[in-house]
Amino acid sequence: MKDATKERLKALEKVGRVVIKIGSAVLTSEDGLDLRVVNRLVDQIALIHDRGVDVILVSSGAVAAGCKVLSSCRAKSDLVFKQATSAVGQSRLMHAYDEVFGRYKKITAQILLTRDDLNNRERFINARNTMLQLLRWRVIPIINENDTVAVQELKFGDNDALAALILNLAEADLFINLTSADGVFSDNPLENSQAERIACIRDINAMPIQEMCKGKTKQGSGGMYSKLMAARKAAQIGVPTLILSGKDRFCLEKAFEGEDLGTWIMPCQKVISSRKFWLAYNLEPCGEVVIDQGAARAVFLQGKSLLPAGIVAVKGEFGKGDLVKVIVRGGAEKPAVGLSNYSSSDLALIMGKKSSEIEELLGECLYSEAIHRDNLLSEVLGL
Template sequence: MTAGEDRKAALERARRVVVKVGSAILTTKAGLDPRAVNRLADQLSGLHDRGLELVLVSSGAVAAGRGLMRSLNQESALELTDLPGRQAASAIGQSRLMHEYDEAFARYGKATAQVLLTRDDLRHRQRFLNARNTMRRLLDWRVIPIVNENDTVAVAELEFGDNDTLASLTIDLIQADLFINLTSADGVFDKNPDQHPEARCLTCIEDIGALDLARMCSGKTSVGSGGMYSKLRAARRAAQLGVPSLVVSGRTPFVLEKVFDGAEMGTWIPACGHRVSHRKFWMAYHADPVGEIRVDAGAAKALTKGGKSLLPAGIAGVEGRFAKGALVRISGADGLELGVGLSNYSAADLRKIMGRRTSEIEEVLGQAPYPEAVHRDNMLLDAAL
C-alpha cells in the first residue's frame, strides 16, 4: 500500500479523532482571536455532522489571559516567565476561551465540555480510568470535549510541558483512530524553515522512529510552548499506538473539510507496523524517568534483537537515586538511549548486583525476589521521550 492509499484508507476508517490546536492559530498579539475560534468550530461541527467523534485539545488560555491583562494596562502580565504567572494568566483566560468555544459551537447546536487534566490525573491508574469513562460518556452523548491542562493546580514537575504531549496522552485515553495537529506551518519541513529558506515540506514521513528530531527541529513559537519537535514526538507516540497523524496548517481555510474530502495537504505520518500495548504506553509516558541504567553491548543486543529482559549481569552502570518500581531510562554503554522500564530493584541494590549472575543475587542482597533487573513486560524500547 502506498502512502497515499494508506492515508485515504485511514481517513475513511477514522471514527474517533483527536484534534490539537496551538496558541499560534487561536491568538494574536492582542490575545484570543474569536474569529479563529469560530472558524475552527465551523470545521469541527461539519466533521461532527459526518458522524465523527471529536476531542479537541486546545491551547490558548494563557495567551487569552495575558491579552486581557494587557488590555487593562497590567504591565506585570507582559512577561510570564515563572510558573505562578502562567498559572494566573491561565486562570483568567480559561473561562474566556471556553466561553468563545461554547458560543461558537452553539451556533451549530453542538454541546461542548471542559476537561482540565494534570499529569498526576493520568499517572494514577484509577484516576486515568475515571477520566476515560467520563470521556467515553461525553462522546456517547455526542458532546465535544475540549481538553486543556489544569494549569492553575499543576506543579512544575507534574506539567505535561506542552499540549502536544497532552494530546498524545489523550489519544491513548480515548483510544482514538486518528490524530490531527493544527499548526502555524504547512506541515513538517526537512529543515527548520526559519533558518533554511530552501527547506521543503514533507508530504509523508514513512518511518518517524528513524528521524533525528533534534536535528530537524529547533525553536518554539512566540506564543506557544511546543514547536515542531514536540509535534513530531507526539506523532511518534501516536504511531506506536497504531494511530496515524496529520500535521497540517490550521490557518488554511476549511483545511479539515478539505483533508477529509481527499485533499493531500500537510504531512502524513502513518502508524507503526508493530503496536505497543496500552499498558506499556501508559507505563512509559505518564511519568518521567528518575534514573538511568547503562547496559553492556551484549545486554543491548539481547534487549533490542532478542526481546529479552534485562538481567543484572548486563548492567554496566547505574545513575541516580530511585526506589524499587521506579521508571528509569535504559541506555547502551555508548550513551544511546534504548528505552525505559520499571526497575525491580532500587538504585542502591542494583549497584551491588550489577555485573553479577542471577544466582548470586541472594548471596549479595540476602534475598532474590526477581531474577531480572527490568522485566521485558515492564519495558518499552525506542520510547519517544
C-alpha cells in the same frame, strides 16, 4: 507516494475517534483570542462530529484569552504570569467554544489536567473512564493543561506533548495537529525560501528532527520540533498524524475530502502496548541502571528481560516497582525505561550475579529478572 495517499484517504474515511490539537498560533492574533478563527474551526469540527466521529480537542489559547481582557497585561514568560492569565482566560476560552458548538447543538465538556493526573495509574484510569463516558454521550471534551496549579517541574511542556498522551488515554485512531505552518518542510521556510513541504513521512524515527526544526512560532511554546516529537509518540502506538495549517479557512473540510494538504505521518510498523506507552511517557524515572553490551543486545535487539547479570552499575535511589532508565555502558543506544523488580540497594547487591545467586545474597529470589520484558520499553523518545 500513491500508496501513502491511499492509506491517508482510507484512514480519514474510517476514522472513529480523533484528537485535534489547536495551537496558540492558530487561535490567537496580536489582540489575543481570535473568535473568528474559533467560529471557523468549530464549524468544520461539527461536520466531522456529524459523520459519527468522536472528537477530542486539546486546545491552547487560555493565556491569550486572559491577556485580551486584562488591559494592564503585558506578555511575560514567567510561570506565575502564565498561571494568573490562564485563570482569567480559561473560562473565557471555554465560553467561546461552548457558545459556538451550541449553535450546532453540540455539548462540550472542559477537562483540565496536570501531569500528576496521568502519572498516577489509578487517576489515569479514572480520567480514561470519564473521557470514554463523555464520548458515549457524544460530548466533545476540550482539554487543556491546568496551568493555574501545575508547577514547572510537573508541566507537560506544551500541548503537543499533552495531546500525544491523550491519544493513548482516549484510544484514538487519528491525531490532527493544527498549527500556523502549512505542514512539515525540508527546512525552515522562514529562513530558506527553497524549503519544500513534505507531503508524507513514512518513517518518522529516521528523520533528523533536531536539525530540521529551528525556531518557534511567535505565540506558541513548542514549534515544529514538539509537533514532530508528538507525532513520533503517536506513531509508536499505531496512530497516524496529520500536521495541518489551521490558518487555512477550510483546512479540516478539505483534508477529509482528500485534498493533499499538510503532512501525513504514517504509524510505525511495530507498535507498543498502551501500558508500555504509559510507563514510558507518564512516569518519571527515579534512577538509572547501566548495562553491558551483552545485556544491551538482549534488551534492544531481542526484546528480552534484563537480568541482574547484565547490570554493571546502579545510580540513584529507587524502590521496588519504580521506573528507572536503562543505559548502555559505552554505547550509543538511547535509554530504555522499565519497572525495577528490586530496590536500588538490593539491585546493587545482585548486579553482575547469576539468577541462581540471588537467594544466597538476598535471602530469597522473588524474581529472576531485574526488569521483566513486559515492563520494559527500549524505544523511548526524549530521554
